[in-house]
Amino acid sequence: MSTEKSFAKGSAAPGPVPDGKIRLYSMRFCPFAQRTRLVLAAKGIKHETMNINLKDKPEWFLEKNPLGLVPTLENPSGEVVYDSPITCEYLEEVYPEKKLLPPSPFGKAQQKMMLEHFSKVVPYFYKIPMGRKNGEDVSALEGELKEKFAKLNEDLVNKKTGFFGGNSITMIDYMMWPWFERLELMELKHCLGGTPELKKWTERMTEDAAVKACMHSAETYKAFYKSYQEGKPDYDYGL
């Protein structure tokens, strides 16, 4: 289990999760799984990671999660939790050390509403590169993304805080971060041109220890992304 290499169809099923640990089924370059990795890192939770070959999934993984998606968590009792926001809220509840959500019900609701808004931004990170690849004019989509960024920028300006949930990092920042980390890779960095507060937020984020711990080098991202776009994702690139 001390390998980062991905497990594929035909691999032997792992044993139970050791007591005192939680297991994350992940994929090294998946932004959704990165949300859970960030929360595990930020809260300092003892865990082990098993990376899954998403093109050729192990049978035993599909038994644990019939949807076959990462992130998926498993605890020593064999309980399985999936879907990135659900895994992160689960970790927040089970591991009370270093709370990432505000204590008040309204504070929690605000974070969920921000996440719901952000879920409408995520598709642009896929639609624009896909459109470009197909030789389409993506300027309208880029315009829409810039508008979404302007709203996020306005939110930071109105709040007068360094992060989306206040003056320190909270859950919502980690939920949004993985896509901003890929801005350069997706050739979308210019979309931040008119949103200085949002740009400063991205700079602040890169200083966070959990963000640093979960990040790949630009070169590694590029190589994986190339293999992904060619239809042959190299899940083990760089290992």
Added chain:
Amino acid sequence: MSTEKSFAKGSAAPGPVPDGKIRLYSMRFCPFAQRTRLVLAAKGIKHETMNINLKDKPEWFLEKNPLGLVPTLENPSGEVVYDSPITCEYLEEVYPEKKLLPPSPFGKAQQKMMLEHFSKVVPYFYKIPMGRKNGEDVSALEGELKEKFAKLNEDLVNKKTGFFGGNSITMIDYMMWPWFERLELMELKHCLGGTPELKKWTERMTEDAAVKACMHSAETYKAFYKSYQEGKPDYDYGL
């Protein structure tokens, strides 16, 4: 405020929410708003309701919630919460009486995963009637809906419980119910033919006091739905 009639553009903005109450901005026939109405009723929360004309929204409502969607909650401090699952979790946290979510983090995660699955069922309740209206062959869509129902049925069979979260009603039952209440209206009742446990669940649900309190008569639903399909929704039908 003691009217159920809907508020439209040009109406006077309401005053603050009275102390000790919460206000729901709703629409009498909206299944998403019904989720929140069910939770308010089940938990016996003191509240007032203001129905919104969704075709011609009041300016003051758009100021409170720029998305202009129901359900939206407002508390006496002027804090605003929207998006149906977020409003329901908020109510669950603020009003601890009669808990609708299980106490354990895994129990809560299970309810969220079930809700996530169910969110993939909801579109069928719109796509099938729409397709029929346009004279399309909807048999494939009906087949897919029946498969989704079969999964829900299997879930009840495996759990050997009367409801989706155990032997009494919990949050997930209320989150799913509004669409089942409209099965006859949507001419989809035959899709329950091969799923006896799910059918029994719908029968059990109609015996619940909160479900009864939030229900309209078949005749009222039909009249509203007709006006809705004709593009002139009569939000005040029957008042």
